[in-house]
Structures are given as C-alpha cells and as structure tokens.
Amino acid sequence: MEAELRFESPAMRALDTARARGAGYADIRFEDGRAERIEVRNGSVLTLSDESSIGYGIRAFYDGAWGFASSDDASDAGLDATAALAVAIAKAGAAVAARRFAEAPVEVYVDSYATPVQIDPAGVPLGERVALLLDVERALHATPRISVGRAWVDLWRTDKEFYSTTGSKIGQLLYQSGSGLSALAVGERDAQERTFPGDVGLYQSGGWEIVSSAQLRENAARIGEQASQLLEAPQCPSGQMDIILGGSQVSLQIHESCGHAAELDRIMGWEANFSGTSFLDPSLLGKLRYGSESVTILIDNTMPGGLATVGYDDEGSKSVRSDIIRDGMLVGFEMSRDTARTIGRETNACVRAQSWRNVPMIRMCNLNLLPGETPFEALFDDVANGVYMESNRSWSIDDHRLNFQFGCQVGWEIRNGKRGRMLKNPTYAGVTPQFWNSCDAVADRRSWVAWGTPNCGKGEPMQTGRTAQAAAPARFRNVKVGVGYDG
Amino acid sequence: MDKAPREALARRVLSLCATGESEVIVLDGDDGLTRFTQNAIHQNIAHRETSVRVRTLVDGRTGVAATNLLDEASLSSLVARAASMAELAPSDPLAGLLAGGASIAPPGAYVAATAQASPEMRAGLAAQIFGIAQRDGLWAAGYVKSSRSGITVANSRGLLASFDGTDSGLNVKQNGPDSTGFAEYYSNDIGKLDAKRAAETAAGKTQGSRAPEAVEPGEWTVVLEPAAFGELLSYITEHFSAQSYDEGSSFLCDGLGKTFAGENVTIVDDYAHPLAPSMPFDYEGTPKQRVPLLEHGVARGVVTDSYWAAKLDIPDTGHALPAPNSWGPQPVNVTVAPGCKSTAELIAETKRGILVSRFWYIRPVDLRQTIVTGMTRDGTFLIENGKIAHGVRNMRFNQSILTALNNVEFSSELARSGNYSYSIVLPAAKIQGFRFTSLTDF
Known part of the structure; x- marks a missing residue:
C-alpha cells in the first residue's frame, strides 16, 4: 500500500491564497479518514458504523502569530475563503499580542510513508468481524452475575497529505486498529468491571493482524469469571507496601506522570487554563533525577506497531527517536518546531491533530519505557508484602503532574514472593519523581507490549489523540496503597 | 447552512x-x-x-x-x-x-x-483580559x-x-509567581460575556492566594464555587441514565422513590433553563421532557430514549444521544435548585473551612458508592471565622458524591458551568465533612 498524492492542486491554490493575503508561511493538511466501529453489547450489535470524512486545515503565520482554519469545502471558493480566514485569524492574534510565539519553518521534505499492514481490514468480511465479537461477548457471560458484556473493534484508515509554502509535499497512508472486551459484574451494592487487553483494549498501527493478536476468544471466559470473582474478593489493604504493576498500568503511569509532564507546550504554559502546566522546566534538563537507573523512557515514532507511528508529524517534521529520561535522568521533552527553538533544540516531531478539523499540537506520541532484564515472574521473588495490580480503572493527577492516585481493576496479594488471593478495589498514590525513583525492576522484553492509548484528551477544543506507551510490568518499592477506601 | x-x-x-x-x-x-x-x-x-x-x-x-x-x-x-x-x-x-x-x-x-x-471580536475580549493581567503583573491563560x-x-x-x-x-486563569485564580462565563449570547469581570475575579483570587500555606488534609467544611461543584456533580449524572439503572452500575438500582440526598437537594434535567437554553428534541427527534432526577433528595426518575423506554416500559423522555453510542440516554441539561443564602453568607457562617474555586481531573474510584477523587486548583482558600484568611496549597480529595449531597447547603445564586463534556446550571455548595486525603507542594 502506498500513499498517492490526490490533493496537490487544491493545496497549491490554498497556499497561493494565503501568501497573497500576507502570510509569511502557510501549510495545509488534507485528510481523507475512515472510521469503522463494531460494538456488541449483551448479545446485540449496538454499533455497526462506518464514518468517512474529508477536509483540510490551513495554518497561516503572520508577524509572529499563527492562525488556523479548517473546512470540508474543497471548491475553489471554499479553499480561498478558508485560506483567507486563516490569515485573518493570524492577523487578529498579531494585533493584540504582547509577545510572539512563532517563527516561520524552513524545513522541506518531499516523501511518502505507509503503515506496514499484514492483513488489510478491507479484506475481512463484515460478517466475519461481527461473528468474532458475538462469540467473544457470549463467552464473557461465564456466570449469571455478568450484567453487561461488551466486545468491540475499531478500524481507522487515514489518507493524509501535507503541503507547505516552503515546498514540503508529504503523502501518508496510515492504518490503526484496535479491539477489546469488557465484563461488568453486579452484586449487592457493588459493581466490578474487567476489561481485556489492558483497560481499553489493544490498539496499534497496522491492519486486522492487530485484532487477531489481541486473543479475545482465548481470554473472554477468564475475564468474565474474574469480574464475578471480584464481587467476593476481599478489599485491598491500606498502607505502605511494594507493588508490581501490570504492563498496561505501567503504560498509563508513563502516560500520565511522564508523557504529559514532558510536553514542552505545557511546560511553557500553553495548556495552563485547562490541562495544566508541569513541574518540569528546561533548567532541569540533565539535572533532575526523574527515576531510578532502571527507568529509561524515550520517544520512538518509528517503532513498528506503535499507535502513533508515522513517517512525519502534522507540521511536516520527520519521525525520530529521542530520549526523554535516560537511566533515570531527565534529558529531553516532547517538542514542536516553535517550542524546541525556545530552548535551543530541534523538534522531535511530536505534533499531531485529531483530524483535519483540528489545530496541530504537541502529543507524547510513542513514549516507551525500555524493558529491563528481569523475567516477569522473578519480579515477585523478593517481595515480602505487596500487591500485584492489573488494568486501570481510575486515574487522577494534579495539574502540575505531581500528585497522582490510580486505581486498578484487580489485584493479587503478594506474600513472601508468591502471588496469593485476589483483591478488589486496589489503589495506589504517590508523587511523580519519588514514585519513579522507587522503581527497582522492569520486566524483560518478553512481556513488553506497545500499549496504545486511543483516547488521550488535551487542548481546547478538546482533541482526542492516539498515543502509545510501550511497557512491561514493573516493581515499585514502599508505595502508599489503598487510598480512597481507607477513611 | x-x-x-x-x-x-x-x-x-x-x-x-x-x-x-x-x-x-x-x-x-x-x-x-x-x-x-x-x-x-x-x-x-x-x-x-x-x-x-x-x-x-x-x-x-x-x-x-x-x-x-x-x-x-x-x-x-x-x-x-x-x-x-x-x-x-x-x-x-x-x-x-x-x-x-x-x-x-x-x-x-x-x-x-x-x-x-x-476573530477580531474574540481577540478584543482577550485583549481586555490581557490588560488586567498586565496591570497586576500577572499572565493570563484561557x-x-x-x-x-x-x-x-x-x-x-x-x-x-x-x-x-x-x-x-x-475562561481565564490568572497566573502569579506562586498562585493562580480562575473565572468563567458561558452564554448563548456572546454579548453577555463579561471579560473584564472574569479577568478581575481571577486576578483577585491570584493576588489573594499568594504564598499559599499548608493545611492538614482530613474532613473539612468546604464551600465549592459553581465551577468546582459542577465538575464534581458531572460524575453522578450518568447514574440517571435508564441504561446504567437497568444494568446495575447506577446507585439508583437501590430503588427509585428512595431517598438518596438531603431534603434540600432537587436536581432536574431541563433543556429550557434560561441560563442554558438548548435543543428541544433529542437525536431521534423526540421532544425533550423536563425530568426531575432528585426531588427533595428522593430519586424520581431516569432519562430514556426510544430503546430504553421500550425495554423498561416507561415513557420516552427524549434523551437519546447520536446513535450508535455506548452510553445510552443521558441527562445533558442538568440544573440544581438554589438555596436561600448568598455565597457570601455561606462563607460568613463558616467558622473554619476551605473555599474551592475549581477542581481538576476528577475520576470515579468506586462507581456504586459514588466515590471520586480529584484535586483542587486555581484558587483554594482557608476560611476562618467567616472570612477568607489566606490561600492554601492544593489538596487531593476522595469523596462519595451522595454523602456530600446529604450534607450540603446551596447558595441562592445560579451560574452556568461546564467544559466540553458537560454543562450544568447550579449554585455554590457548602458541604460538611468533605474528605481531603493528601497535600501538594503548590
């Protein structure tokens, strides 16, 4: 599958208009997107939808200010009006600006990229997809206490083209796929949910092979049984103890307490009124011990299978690998061109928009915790008293990304190196750098998974981003456990 | 079009x-x-x-x-x-x-x-906010x-x-060296947005909470301004969906007609409220009904669409979301009945408490018990002997919303609050025994 350029002519028209209206720089991003979703709920096909959308977004730069306008009107008049509006918006911003945020980009790329796909989803008959989910959902009802069973598949295909007044011309054909299942068990004044894989399903870049690799059929009955068992399980204890987090929960921990904290736009106050700021600042680069030596976290937007893997980001910068935390030390941020320049660095291509409708902004993209050397089962060996927790159900962190409290769907007691009885309502809390410094082991590559997060919220209007945090299970010492239920 | x-x-x-x-x-x-x-x-x-x-x-x-x-x-x-x-x-x-x-x-x-x-009109309102921020040596975001x-x-x-x-x-967040303050306005009429007043309110909170001091987490009397109370309340509205009621994830499973909140708590879904008039029909074209959810603390109803009305054999209240969706019918025009005292009076009657301007990142901890956790942000103050004493460092809470609604007193003023996922018309709320569980260093 290759990306073919289809929108060059209208793109050139829009860029010419933007230039004629006074833009010092402009770019345009066309997207032809298709989203297919199937969701089965309690034996019924709740969702069988197929949504397509084509449009474009234009960024215009004028006197140190950006304007952005998007439209689905690709007529000559529509292109001209949208380009003119983008420039007018930039001028309106420049007129009241007390400071300038931007410089015109100079990089030029003429290239194409396509997601490697093993099984084209279009070749999998709709009937086969529906049958898989009906089978899986049926298996979730392993006990009568399952009140709600759900199974779903999402298939996304995006044909994207980027053009700039500096001469960039980039075509990309992107495939992302995901699937999962969920069982809700209801008892006497209690409701317990289990999802699989992880807490939102398995989402990666690629085709139907991603759905197959989730192994929904093989795990549905087990997940339904676990949800029921949780109703009878004892409450997770409260106190200071060691914890081992499953891979998908480590993924969420990276996302919330490293990924968002290291977004340079947030550090610069661009998200201050909504998503918040960060406890980090550029003066801490190379100085802050963010975590233990077991903790190396890096951006890799070239990683096969990563949900955010692309050839180029949405301001036309080429995907790279880039360290954020190396052996525990803070060494980098997620950056755009504008923000990178403010600290004397080059972008690491972390700019994305939800769709053609939205203005591009910094995203954590693929932000991975490198695997360690310890086999997963060996993580338990020297834990005298602790809890193993899997699959997120609650996540909250302050607007500086320091004080967090997370809850998981299920826990298991650990006594003297052995996994014991199931526990319900496990929660833990901490402060970001102290927590990552308490990490003394990350499991090895055999349990390392490119966990995708298809629903990351940021920006105003809120944009839903698709990111990934590859992770393996990890061990943390002397953590506060059981918060929320201990009063 | x-x-x-x-x-x-x-x-x-x-x-x-x-x-x-x-x-x-x-x-x-x-x-x-x-x-x-x-x-x-x-x-x-x-x-x-x-x-x-x-x-x-x-x-x-x-x-x-x-x-x-x-x-x-x-x-x-x-x-x-x-x-x-x-x-x-x-x-x-x-x-x-x-x-x-x-x-x-x-x-x-x-x-x-x-x-x-x-864009020029919006930029003009933003410029009014910048002016007040610069006057006070602050920077504004919003x-x-x-x-x-x-x-x-x-x-x-x-x-x-x-x-x-x-x-x-x-919305505007005014930022100082060690404190922040927040204000918001929403209206169908852009002419009613008072940018200067919002900027002044947020600036006043920022100036008033400089050098925030630590207080001990624990059970506190709190006065939640509408932005804070709305964020908290938005995590209970899904319980009033016929879907969650039937499937067992709602606290209402314990019974419609039962008392779940204080006698002074009345919550209604009302698309025609003058502070937030909106669509009179749902995404199936069904006319929306005004639905009492809690009336004097008693659970009165759930909202439905055609599917759930048929399934439960109850009237269709006109609350369908666009099909298909996983959430079922939802109350999207929630309003809370006001109390009798002004917010100033609620504060004046508080011997020792915390005034909260805004919450952040609330998430459910326990669905059926309606326990949620979240953080304070952008203007948190100690109230002592009926007066705002000084700013305090932000705190995390873990709180059952239903418990809070059994220990609440409302202000007489109504405001519209919200973000991209909800819009609620509501008063400020004074709640006894609100559980703060940890402290931040800012």
Whole structure:
C-alpha cells in the first residue's frame, strides 16, 4: 500500500491564497479518514458504523502569530475563503499580542510513508468481524452475575497529505486498529468491571493482524469469571507496601506522570487554563533525577506497531527517536518546531491533530519505557508484602503532574514472593519523581507490549489523540496503597 | 447552512434510502476559538463543517454510516453502506423509529450576534483580559469561543425536526509567581460575556492566594464555587441514565422513590433553563421532557430514549444521544435548585473551612458508592471565622458524591458551568465533612 498524492492542486491554490493575503508561511493538511466501529453489547450489535470524512486545515503565520482554519469545502471558493480566514485569524492574534510565539519553518521534505499492514481490514468480511465479537461477548457471560458484556473493534484508515509554502509535499497512508472486551459484574451494592487487553483494549498501527493478536476468544471466559470473582474478593489493604504493576498500568503511569509532564507546550504554559502546566522546566534538563537507573523512557515514532507511528508529524517534521529520561535522568521533552527553538533544540516531531478539523499540537506520541532484564515472574521473588495490580480503572493527577492516585481493576496479594488471593478495589498514590525513583525492576522484553492509548484528551477544543506507551510490568518499592477506601 | 437547505438535504438523503426504514441527521456548524497564554494568543482557530448520518433499520437490524461529502455519488454510497451493515446485524425487536412530535426552541437559544462573532471580536475580549493581567503583573491563560450549530432530524415515518442554536464562553486563569485564580462565563449570547469581570475575579483570587500555606488534609467544611461543584456533580449524572439503572452500575438500582440526598437537594434535567437554553428534541427527534432526577433528595426518575423506554416500559423522555453510542440516554441539561443564602453568607457562617474555586481531573474510584477523587486548583482558600484568611496549597480529595449531597447547603445564586463534556446550571455548595486525603507542594 502506498500513499498517492490526490490533493496537490487544491493545496497549491490554498497556499497561493494565503501568501497573497500576507502570510509569511502557510501549510495545509488534507485528510481523507475512515472510521469503522463494531460494538456488541449483551448479545446485540449496538454499533455497526462506518464514518468517512474529508477536509483540510490551513495554518497561516503572520508577524509572529499563527492562525488556523479548517473546512470540508474543497471548491475553489471554499479553499480561498478558508485560506483567507486563516490569515485573518493570524492577523487578529498579531494585533493584540504582547509577545510572539512563532517563527516561520524552513524545513522541506518531499516523501511518502505507509503503515506496514499484514492483513488489510478491507479484506475481512463484515460478517466475519461481527461473528468474532458475538462469540467473544457470549463467552464473557461465564456466570449469571455478568450484567453487561461488551466486545468491540475499531478500524481507522487515514489518507493524509501535507503541503507547505516552503515546498514540503508529504503523502501518508496510515492504518490503526484496535479491539477489546469488557465484563461488568453486579452484586449487592457493588459493581466490578474487567476489561481485556489492558483497560481499553489493544490498539496499534497496522491492519486486522492487530485484532487477531489481541486473543479475545482465548481470554473472554477468564475475564468474565474474574469480574464475578471480584464481587467476593476481599478489599485491598491500606498502607505502605511494594507493588508490581501490570504492563498496561505501567503504560498509563508513563502516560500520565511522564508523557504529559514532558510536553514542552505545557511546560511553557500553553495548556495552563485547562490541562495544566508541569513541574518540569528546561533548567532541569540533565539535572533532575526523574527515576531510578532502571527507568529509561524515550520517544520512538518509528517503532513498528506503535499507535502513533508515522513517517512525519502534522507540521511536516520527520519521525525520530529521542530520549526523554535516560537511566533515570531527565534529558529531553516532547517538542514542536516553535517550542524546541525556545530552548535551543530541534523538534522531535511530536505534533499531531485529531483530524483535519483540528489545530496541530504537541502529543507524547510513542513514549516507551525500555524493558529491563528481569523475567516477569522473578519480579515477585523478593517481595515480602505487596500487591500485584492489573488494568486501570481510575486515574487522577494534579495539574502540575505531581500528585497522582490510580486505581486498578484487580489485584493479587503478594506474600513472601508468591502471588496469593485476589483483591478488589486496589489503589495506589504517590508523587511523580519519588514514585519513579522507587522503581527497582522492569520486566524483560518478553512481556513488553506497545500499549496504545486511543483516547488521550488535551487542548481546547478538546482533541482526542492516539498515543502509545510501550511497557512491561514493573516493581515499585514502599508505595502508599489503598487510598480512597481507607477513611 | 440554514434550516431550509438542511431540511432539503435531509429529504434528499431520505429519498435515496430504498431499504427498510431510515433516519437522517444533518449537522452543520461553525466554531471559533481564540486561545491565549502569557497575555498573547497562541491558538486561534475556526472550523466549519456539514455532515450527514444515516441510520437504517431492516427488520430490527441497524446500520449507521456518516459522511461529510455531500455530492450525489457520496450520498448514495452513504445510504448503501448503512443498508449493507443493517443486513448483517442481528435483529433486535426493540430497535425502531419514531413518528416524533412537536417541539419548540426555548427563548434565547439562538443569538445572531454570537453566530456572527468574528476573530477580531474574540481577540478584543482577550485583549481586555490581557490588560488586567498586565496591570497586576500577572499572565493570563484561557479562551474566548463562539459557535453556531444547526441540526435537522428526519425519518421515513415522517418525522422532521430542526433546531438552530448558538453558544459562547470564556475562561481565564490568572497566573502569579506562586498562585493562580480562575473565572468563567458561558452564554448563548456572546454579548453577555463579561471579560473584564472574569479577568478581575481571577486576578483577585491570584493576588489573594499568594504564598499559599499548608493545611492538614482530613474532613473539612468546604464551600465549592459553581465551577468546582459542577465538575464534581458531572460524575453522578450518568447514574440517571435508564441504561446504567437497568444494568446495575447506577446507585439508583437501590430503588427509585428512595431517598438518596438531603431534603434540600432537587436536581432536574431541563433543556429550557434560561441560563442554558438548548435543543428541544433529542437525536431521534423526540421532544425533550423536563425530568426531575432528585426531588427533595428522593430519586424520581431516569432519562430514556426510544430503546430504553421500550425495554423498561416507561415513557420516552427524549434523551437519546447520536446513535450508535455506548452510553445510552443521558441527562445533558442538568440544573440544581438554589438555596436561600448568598455565597457570601455561606462563607460568613463558616467558622473554619476551605473555599474551592475549581477542581481538576476528577475520576470515579468506586462507581456504586459514588466515590471520586480529584484535586483542587486555581484558587483554594482557608476560611476562618467567616472570612477568607489566606490561600492554601492544593489538596487531593476522595469523596462519595451522595454523602456530600446529604450534607450540603446551596447558595441562592445560579451560574452556568461546564467544559466540553458537560454543562450544568447550579449554585455554590457548602458541604460538611468533605474528605481531603493528601497535600501538594503548590
């Protein structure tokens, strides 16, 4: 599958208009997107939808200010009006600006990229997809206490083209796929949910092979049984103890307490009124011990299978690998061109928009915790008293990304190196750098998974981003456990 | 796109639907948002789009397709995709279309000045905020937004419903060296957004909470301003969906007609409230009903759509979201009845407590117990002997919302609060025994 350029002519028209209206720089991003979703709920096909959308977004730069306008009107008049509006918006911003945020980009790329796909989803008959989910959902009802069973598949295909007044011309054909299942068990004044894989399903870049690799059929009955068992399980204890987090929960921990904290736009106050700021600042680069030596976290937007893997980001910068935390030390941020320049660095291509409708902004993209050397089962060996927790159900962190409290769907007691009885309502809390410094082991590559997060919220209007945090299970010492239920 | 061309488009698409029964939704909108930080605009955007959704039913089997391509070939393809999916779906006897009924847009839902708001107008409001921030040596972050939206719902049973509405809002966070303050306004009429007042309020909070001091977490009396109380309350509204009620995830499973909150707590879903007038029908075209959810603390009802009304054999209240969705019908116009005392009086009667301007990142901890956790932000103060004493460092809480609603007193003033996922009209709330569980260092 290759990306073919289809929108060059209208793109050139829009860029010419933007230039004629006074833009010092402009770019345009066309997207032809298709989203297919199937969701089965309690034996019924709740969702069988197929949504397509084509449009474009234009960024215009004028006197140190950006304007952005998007439209689905690709007529000559529509292109001209949208380009003119983008420039007018930039001028309106420049007129009241007390400071300038931007410089015109100079990089030029003429290239194409396509997601490697093993099984084209279009070749999998709709009937086969529906049958898989009906089978899986049926298996979730392993006990009568399952009140709600759900199974779903999402298939996304995006044909994207980027053009700039500096001469960039980039075509990309992107495939992302995901699937999962969920069982809700209801008892006497209690409701317990289990999802699989992880807490939102398995989402990666690629085709139907991603759905197959989730192994929904093989795990549905087990997940339904676990949800029921949780109703009878004892409450997770409260106190200071060691914890081992499953891979998908480590993924969420990276996302919330490293990924968002290291977004340079947030550090610069661009998200201050909504998503918040960060406890980090550029003066801490190379100085802050963010975590233990077991903790190396890096951006890799070239990683096969990563949900955010692309050839180029949405301001036309080429995907790279880039360290954020190396052996525990803070060494980098997620950056755009504008923000990178403010600290004397080059972008690491972390700019994305939800769709053609939205203005591009910094995203954590693929932000991975490198695997360690310890086999997963060996993580338990020297834990005298602790809890193993899997699959997120609650996540909250302050607007500086320091004080967090997370809850998981299920826990298991650990006594003297052995996994014991199931526990319900496990929660833990901490402060970001102290927590990552308490990490003394990350499991090895055999349990390392490119966990995708298809629903990351940021920006105003809120944009839903698709990111990934590859992770393996990890061990943390002397953590506060059981918060929320201990009063 | 105005009402007439929207309805013409809906009829045109319906005429292409040859299989089973069909419903067509045409959505059309313009959005503008001017976002600023450090007293300058950094994201300044406009977006316009028209889209069409088709839901086709064949013997209880449902398929849905959507597009924003409006040429004849694309619309024909859209209809065919919906029909082919319906052919493959299992049959559900409760799925069906409705004939609908008459609904009237509430006064004030559409304001021409908002529909026509320009980037220059939004930038002008932002500039007023910058001026106050610079005067006080602060930097402002926030947004000014305006939008126009039109919807037409039509189906093959003859239903045709259209609505045009506008909305606008601004929020501002004023930032000082070691403190922040927040204020917000929302209105269908952009002329009612008072940027200066919001900027002054937020600046006052920032100045007043400088050098915040630590207090001990534990059980506190709190006064939650509407922005904070609204964020908290938004995590209980889904319990009033017929779906969560039937499936067992709602606290209401313990019984409609039971008392769950204090006698002074009345919560109603009301699309026509003058502070937030909105769409008079739902995404199936069914006229919206005013639904009492909690009346004097007693659970009175859940909201429904056609599917859940049929399943539970109760009236359709007109609360369908766009099909398909996982959430079922939802109350999206929640209003809370006010109390008798002003917010100032509630504070004056507090011997020792915490005033909260805003919460952040609330998430459910325990669904059935309605326990949520979250953080304070942007203006948290100690109240001592009826007066605001000084700013305090932010704290995390873990709190059952139902427990809070059994220990609450409301202010007499109502405000509209919200973000992208909810809009609530509500008073400030004074709550006894609110559980703070940890402290931050800012």
